[in-house]
Amino acid sequence: MPRIITRPFLFSPLTLCISAVASAAKTAVKRKKLFTAVLALSWAFSVTAAERIVVAGGSLTELIYAMGAGERVVGVDETTSYPPETAKLPHIGYWKQLSSEGILSLRPDSVITWQDAGPQIVLDQLRAQKVNVVTLPRVPATLEQMYANIRQLAKTLQVPEQGDALVTQISQRLERVQQNVAAKKAPVKAMFILSAGGSAPQVAGKGSVADAILSLAGAENVATHQQYKSYSAESLIAANPEVIVVTSQMVDGDINRLRSIAGITHTAAWKNQRIVTVDQNLILEWVRVLLMSLSLYTSSFGRNKWI
Structure with missing residues (x-):
């Protein structure tokens, strides 16, 4: 909690000492000053406690709740699905397609979102209305940045202790995963297909958020190009991943929809039924990258079944 919560109580012992040794006139003056100080501190505490925050970014929402400040959140965007109580909050659309009217209707003191949120004119309009707009970098997708x-x-949020504790918790979980990964003889060879428009799969390469998911999960990304690239049937077969990760939107409940991707049925991943599905929206959220990678490691890369 903010330090400001404890400050009013620091004045009471001091005030009693002053009252015992000072003259009546001086005591009255000091009491007046003390009352003013306590009143100011109480007002500041009320502002902090009553702060209204709108969050555009599912990962950011999760972090705010994880640090115990969820009661301040009065609105979220469409990428927010956790924790469950956020489902009852007003939604402001997608973080890349924000509307100043919808956000301002929630009377926020602050808006927290990603640096590449937009449109930029909306963020400018919010600032013009004296809304504190806080933007955080979504890329590069590295642990250091997270x-x-x-x-x-x-x-x-004025909760630095909770932030340090969360970083420690995450790093400890990752350390355990990395120790288990290091104990394995060889990492799983995996491929992340983000989309397959026109049957040509867009494969995630080095430097992409999807690549970070695979790396943190202890897998080796068989795609060596940078960012995203279309793969031909020949390229897909030559890469021959042991595990293929796709978005749930591509599958839409039926794994056989992937048969339209030329070459995929010839891969070891398809033959051994090692296809993993994840929500596409989560790929845009760095904190969810961590959760996803931990999930992939603990429940997916060691099993031979459709997931």
């Missing part, structure tokens, strides 16, 4: 975001968000 930890920096957590600490910056904790500072913004």
